[in-house]
Amino acid sequence: MKASLLSSDTQVQVKSLELINLVCSMSLETSEEIQSLVNEGLTDYIFEVLRISGNLDAIATSAIQALETLSLAFQSFSQHFSLGLEPLLRVLNHSFASAFGTLQKDTLNVICSGIAHRPDVVGASRAEYLVELLKKSFQLYRSVMKDHAVSDTLGFGLSPEGLNATCNTLGTLLRAPSCSRTPSICLTLQECICALTDCISADPIYATHHKGLMSAAYLFQEAYIFSIKQTIPSEQFTALTDFLMTHFHFHMLSIFTTNWNNISDEITANAFFDLVRNILQTGDAIKTRTFARILVSKNWISMAYETMSRFPTGDFKQIAYSTISKMIDRLSSSEEAVQDVMLHLPTDVEGLLLLLEQRNDGDLHLIAAHQAIIAILFTAVEHGDRFVGSDKLMSSLEQHLLVNASSSMLASPSSAALRHFFLLFIHGHEDVSSQGRFRSRKAENNMVDILQTEYISSFRDYELPMHALKWIMKKEILFPISKDLLLRNLYAGSEDQAIIAQLTKEDDRVTEILMSLFLDVVERHLEDEIGMVATGLASISKGDLNLTKKIHRHGVVSILRRFILLQGMKASESTVTSCVDLLFQQLVFLDETMVAMDEGAWLDIASQAEKLLVSQLDKGKIVRTCSVSLVNLITLIMHKSTKILALKEAASKVYTSSELRETFEQHIANASQKGSVLTTMDINSDEGVTLSASLLFCVLWLRGVSNGTANMLHEGMNDRNERTSSKSINGKRIGSSPRISCQQLCQLLCFCTTPLQILTSSCLVELLSYARANNGKMHGDLAECSLNHLRSVTLILQGTASGGDGLLRKNACICLMRLLEMTSLNMKQKAVRRSPWYKVVAQELLLPLANGQVDVVKTEEIYYSPPILTTILCVSPPNKWLPSVFSSKVLGAVIQNFKNTQYITVETVELFLELLKRGFLEHEQVETLRALYLGVRRKYYRERSVMNGASPTATDKESFAPNPQETVEKMDPGAFMMHLALRDTGDHFVKQHQDAEISKLDNESRLLVQIDEFLQRSDRDME
Structure with a gap:
């Protein structure tokens, strides 16, 4: 045979091929015998004949028939196919020029069989060429079928089977790796699908009786998988996906719906439902949600139930039920289409519940049915349409757990089905009116086992409602899950944090779990988790006194003390910032009762915070995150110590830190030398943050010294330490006097932007109050200043008091009052009192109070104008x-x-x-x-x-x-x-x-x- 195939005589070759066909059809009954012929290399000789033959008209039909028979030996045939693609493409291209009956169909079947087992033999260029030939075939069918049914086109060399073969070959080709690297195929593929749908629309007989719908479903599914599973992002593939979704909506769905009553074979129905299920399961969430709404509006839920009654086999029921459940899953987060879903649900609710209670014993179609029923019940309950009573629902759920917990739910888990089942259980559990509780302890234990086993795969990334969280957290055995849920919810958005806040208020156990979680991550040095928990706790307790106190009672300050002592120096700035912010939140609401519970924790915290801040200030400037948080914390400790004596030891660590204070004062001194550069300084810039933090610290430090708080704190320490470490201040007992001067602060007032001006003016108020200490005698840089220096300070304050607004004017006025109250001015400095500045200030302050158009209750001046005017009257000498x-x-x-x-x-x-x-x-x-x-x-x-x-x-x-x-x-x-x-x-x-x-x-x-x-x-x- 091999020798005769290589003959130069075409007739000999044709006779040899006919002999092969005759022998194979008469005597070869087993695939082993066909395989032996392939292994002998017979296919290689036929491929060679097709490659070199100059008379394809005579030899092609017989050769292709022989190859089609030999292709039954799939594995062996595919190993020899690498030599066959090129000659087969030659034959396929030639077939379009002549009407050869079944030649084109048979050639496509051989190509399809070879590519199916050896997709790697198709290079990119050959793939593009083959797609173009297939497009040509589709277009040929479409042009003929405009005037003739496909069953009448045999005279043109076309047949229904040939069109099906074209679909199958294109679908198989799309699996070839080379196609995924050839985006140009996408546009040609769209043209092929458009031609195919035109053919099906033109000939309903082909659609329903010649596997037209089935072929279309197969090609569409392969094309969809091809479009979404590309590893290289490409606009062509994205456009192909969008085209397929749109084309399916406007063409394929209507074709299937129109021909649905005429579908007589299960395979076609199976193919279409499998296609729909695959799109819902693998597609983009937003696009598939829209797709699911379209399916619901086209009555696909009702169609699925009616089709199951027509084809009641287990395989089809499995696909139909899976399609229903996937459809409802996609709609579960949208209320728009829920009413449409409810309209198409089966009326036999009792039948659904009975089916749910059956034992599935691993039956895949029954498992799929259970998942669909759970999806249906969940959709109804979730959106308020309880078409089944809670008592009946809970009874069916209980029975399902008792008979199927070890089979359907665990052996073949579906994440959505497990979640929906659990949430249905929670709905019933919370429905007190119907007393929806499991009567069987075993059923509830099974539910707990499911959560323990499937939590990570099915529940971890899903947002559970408050009632579900509450139920989980009440179960001791689910303690690890409770901690993980709290961790994720604390890190999530404000809505999830609001749920945790509510649970924490209602249940002490939630608070215990929170603190156990926090302590656990601190002891295990899990920095990311420490930051997440601290940030979440600060967020949920912000501004809430009761919640802050509750968290405090459960030891949050002790945990934070442990972290800042053991890990504060080593942890990242972001983690330290989160914990310091939480400490700040606790300190805002701290009172005598709360601080008594902390047993010295605040002393350790203040000491370590001061060390951390000093170490960071060595870098030369305040950084935006950690240092600013530490400044806020230690300054609040100073402020709170004026009202909470139990904080005096903690505050003394800050008041007595000369290194810390001198560093901040140096920042202020450096900034005051920049002059006009300050006019462009943004308070949120690095320099602006540095200056504002320095001023903030000095304001509260000076305030504590001026009102005696710092001295009281220091004396309290000396009493405890038997007065062994007394320092001199006021400037006598707390180190040296402040190094910042009124002149420096006035320079900042002249050039800084408004936010920094206001803070600078507050610092100047405290500095003058400090200077006025001890019966009104002047201390500090004003004590020995020149008259010009004093006049410059006064002029700047006068300008600010006259031209400033709000707090800036108030602070300037207070500073001027302080100068008037000085009792130890020398003769030159007394000239300040004779300045007319306070007349201007008094006029400016009286004007808004006398203006009848201004609501004094809502005007800011009303809170400081009267006391300043009173001071002017009390301390100023009689004037005209x-x-x-x-x-x-x-x-x-x-x-x-x-x-x-x-x-x-x-x-x-x-x-x-x-x-x-x-x-x-x-x-x-x-x-x-x-x-x-x-x-x-x-x-x-x-x-x-x-x-x-x-x-x-x-x-x-x-x-x-x-x-x-x-x-x-x-x-x-x-x-x-x-x-x-x-x-x-x-x-x-x-x-x-x-x-x-x-x-x-x-x-x-x-x-x-x-x-x-x-x-x-x-x-x-x-x-």
């Missing part, structure tokens, strides 16, 4: 300008404005009392104020009488003295500390001569004392 500034007309307008707003505070009463003493108030003005104050006095005492001596209610307080400051606990640490530095200036307005006993009273009692004094003084003047 006083009557002109405090004129009867201006004061009348001020009184009328206060009367209209019913705004009465200690400071406003003090101002009018001082004006009364100096004779600036007229008789009618005094009578107006008396009537206003008597009404307030009667209301307060009446309320106290009703309350049996209790203070007036919050509502009553607000009606007379509204609190100007909003709640600040929810501010971030930087903003909170800035608030303290800028706003906590109440002590600066207390007059030096004020009775010490009166200063100890609360605001309410002080107000009544001042009103009584005004009424008594006015009575004497009237007499």
